[in-house]
Amino acid sequence: xxxxxxxxxxxxxxxxxxxxxxxxxxxxxxGTAGWVIKDENSKVLIxxxxxxxxxxxxxxSSKISKSAQSRDWGSDNxxxxxxxxxxxxxxxxxxxxxxNNVIDSSNYxxxxxxxxxHAADVPYIxxxxxxxxIGTESLSNLLRAHGIPDKQIVTVRGGEDYDFExxxxxxxxxxxxxxxxxxxxxxxxxxxxxxxPLQIKEYVEGGSLMFFFRFxxxxxxxxxxxxxxxxxxDKLKPDILLAGSANSRKEIYRYTxxxxxxxxxxxxxxxxxxxxxxxxxxxPQEKALEAKVMPFVKDVNRVxxxxxxLIPQHLVPIIIN
Ligand SMILES: [Zn+2]
Numbered sequence: 075x076x077x078x079x080x081x082x083x084x085x086x087x088x089x090x091x092x093x094x095x096x097x098x099x100x101x102x103x104x105g106t107a108g109w110v111i112k113d114e115n116s117k118v119l120i121x122x123x124x125x126x127x128x129x130x131x132x133x134x135s136s137k138i139s140k141s142a143q144s145r146d147w148g149s150d151n152x153x154x155x156x157x158x159x160x161x162x163x164x165x166x167x168x169x170x171x172x173x174n175n176v177i178d179s180s181n182y183x184x185x186x187x188x189x190x191x192h193a194a195d196v197p198y199i200x201x202x203x204x205x206x207x208i209g210t211e212s213l214s215n216l217l218r219a220h221g222i223p224d225k226q227i228v229t230v231r232g233g234e235d236y237d238f239e240x241x242x243x244x245x246x247x248x249x250x251x252x253x254x255x256x257x258x259x260x261x262x263x264x265x266x267x268x269x270x271p272l273q274i275k276e277y278v279e280g281g282s283l284m285f286f287f288r289f290x291x292x293x294x295x296x297x298x299x300x301x302x303x304x305x306x307x308d309k310l311k312p313d314i315l316l317a318g319s320a321n322s323r324k325e326i327y328r329y330t331x332x333x334x335x336x337x338x339x340x341x342x343x344x345x346x347x348x349x350x351x352x353x354x355x356x357x358p359q360e361k362a363l364e365a366k367v368m369p370f371v372k373d374v375n376r377v378x379x380x381x382x383x384l385i386p387q388h389l390v391p392i393i394i395n
Contacts, residue, residue, distance in 0.1 A: 097114070097291065097395060098113065098114075098393050098394065098395055099111065099112070099113050099289060099291060099292045099294075099314075099393075099394045100112045100113070100391045100392070100393050100394075101294075101314070101316075101344065101386070101391065101392045101394070102176065102389060102390070102391045102392070103344075103346070103386035103387065103388055103389070103390070103392075104119075104121075104122055104123070104124060104171075104176075104177075104388070104389070105123070105124075105126065105349050105351055105355065105388050106121065106123045106126075106191045106192070106347060106349065106351040107120070107121040107123075107186060107191075107192055107296075107297070107298040107299075107318070107346050107347040108120060108121045108122045108123050108124070108192075109121070109296070109316065109346070110122075110176065110177055110180065111287065111289070111294060113240075113241075113289045113290055113291065113292070114290065115239075115240030115241070115289075115290060116181065116182070116238070116239075116240045116241050116289065117179055117180045117181060118180060118181070118182045118183070118184060118241075118287070119177055119180045119182070119183040119184070119199070119205065120183075120184050120185075120186070120285070120296055120298075120316075121184075121185055121186055121191075121192040121193075121298055122177060122183065122195055122196065122199055123190075123191050123192060123193075123194060123195050123351065124163075124164065124167050124168050124171055124177075124195050124199075125161075125162075125163050125164035125167060125168070125194065125195055126164070126167075126351050126352065126353065126354060126355070127152075127153075127155045127161070127164070127274075127352070128147065128150055128152045128153065128154055128155060128352055128353075129155045129156075129157075129274065129352050130154045130155065130156060131156060131157055148357075150353060150354065150357070152354075155274060156274075157273065157274045157275040158273055158274070158275065159273060159274060160271040160272065160273050160274075161190060161194045161271050161272055161273070161274055161277070162271060163194065163195050163198040165198065167355070168195060168198060168199060168202070169202075172199075172202055172203065176389065177199065177203070178203065179203075180203060180205050181205055181206065182205055182206050182207075182208060182238065183196055183199065183200060183205045183206070183207045183208070184207075184208050184209065184243070184285050184296070185207065185208070185209035185210075185213050185283075185298075186209075186248070186282060186283050186284065186285070186296070186297070186298020186299065187209075187210065187212075187250065187279045187280055187281065187282045187283065187298055187299070188209070188210065188212040188213050188216060188263075188264055188277055188278065188279060188280035189277050189278070189279055190272075190274050190277035191351055192298055193209070193213055193216060193277060194272075194274075194277055196209075196213070196216070196217070197216060197217055197220035197222060197270075198220075200217060200220075200222050200226055201220070201221075201222060204226065205226070206225075206226050206227075206228060207222070207226055207227055207228065208228040208230060208236075208243070208245075209228075209229070209230065209283070210229070210230065210231065210263070210280045210281045210283065211229050211231070211263060211280070211281075212262075212263040212264040212278065212279075212280020212281065213229075213264070213280060214227050214229045215263065215264045215265060215266045215268060216264045216268070216270075216272070216277075218266065219264075219266075219268050219269075219270045220270055230245045230283070231245075231247070231281070232245050232246055232247030232248070232281075232283050232306075233245065233246075233247065240289075240290070241287055241288055241289045241290070242287075242288045243285055243286065243287050243288070244285070244286040244288075244310070245283055245284075245285060245286075246283060246284040246285070246286060246303070246306045246307060247281075247282075247283065247303060247306055248282040248283050248284040248297075248298075248299065248301065248302055248303055248306065249282055249299065249301040249302065249303060250279055250282045250299050250301060251299040251300040251301050251318070251320070251322040251323075251325075252300075252301060252322055252325035252326060253322055255325070256325050260278055260279040262278035262279065262280070263278065263280045263281070264276065264277070264278060264280055282298065282299055282301075283298070284296060284297055284298070284302060284306070284307065286307075286310050286312065292313055292314055292394060293310075293311065293312045293313055293314070294312055294313075294314045294315075294316065295307065295310060295312035295314070295315050295316065295337060295340070296316045296346075297315075297316055297317055297318040297346060297347070298318070298347065299318050299347070300318040300319070300320050300321075300322040300323035300325075300326065300329070300347070301318070301322075301323075301326060302333060304332055304336050307333075307336050307337055308336045309336075309338075310337055310338075311337065311338040311340075312337055312338075312340050313340055313341045313342060314340060314341070314342045314343075314344065314394065315333075315334075315337055315340040315342070315343045315344070316344050316346045317333060317343050317344070317345055317346060317370070317374075318346060318347045319345035319346065319347065319348045319366055319367055319370035320347050320348050320366050321365070321366055323370070329373075330370065330373040330374060330377050331373075331377045334374065334377050334378045334381065335377075339377075339378040339380065339381060340378075340381060341380075341381065341382065342381070342382050342383075342384060342394065343374050343378075343381050343382070343383050343384075344383070344384045344385075344386055344392065345366075345367045345370055345371070345383070345385060345386070346386075348362055348363075348366040348367050348370075349362050349388070350362045355388050355389065359388075363385070367385055371383045371385070
């Protein structure tokens, strides 16, 4: 783990010394559906889930999944989590990200929905950075329960089009991935009187959103799930699409074709929410790449041959000029 972070630190040092940041948009994959997006004026965080806890079971059902039971955890000696356990952020990892300028000066955090793998680290990061957090009522309840002051909280439901100082964001109503053979459905919010820290299972969806960012030189559409409402993203024309690419996309009718067509066949597509997020940053992701990303890339190439697909690596910035 230490060696991995040393390499990444060196990478960041080289990067900051040799690039002209002024005209670039920089996107850094934090794993799961998490991103740092940065240009000359702004730095925003999206679904920053850095703890990557060793959850022994399904993320959205009470059953212990077969894959988790049979999984070889290798040398991962971290605490095992079950869905009844109360979540604790991995402050060593988060503080490292703050101290090494990965997420330090972010002014805003946007959250797609309040499952633990999107929202559980947000209270700690908001407290440490003072960033304003934009998300659903479910997220606002979580933040208030953690003592985050109201001035840091912006509650949205989808449909808002908000101007921030150096960028603007259209918030889009969306849908959660159709997990478990389409059996997944939740209309629950994290309630306002919730006791913190929450149990993993108490991080309920709280509604799903997508975000359409207009930065100075680029328009970026972000996803936190493998699903979308076609009429909401129609005619947005992002030049960069962070596309949900895990296998639950296969539940959706012509997922890739409808997604790319309705967004005007974006110039750049970057797969998101595809990695195995129950393992640490230094664990290999080849299996996830092969099983989820590569078939999706193939789909994109078929549907939109002119689109460039960029495959992200954890914590390695992608620079778009
Ligand atoms: Zn979810």
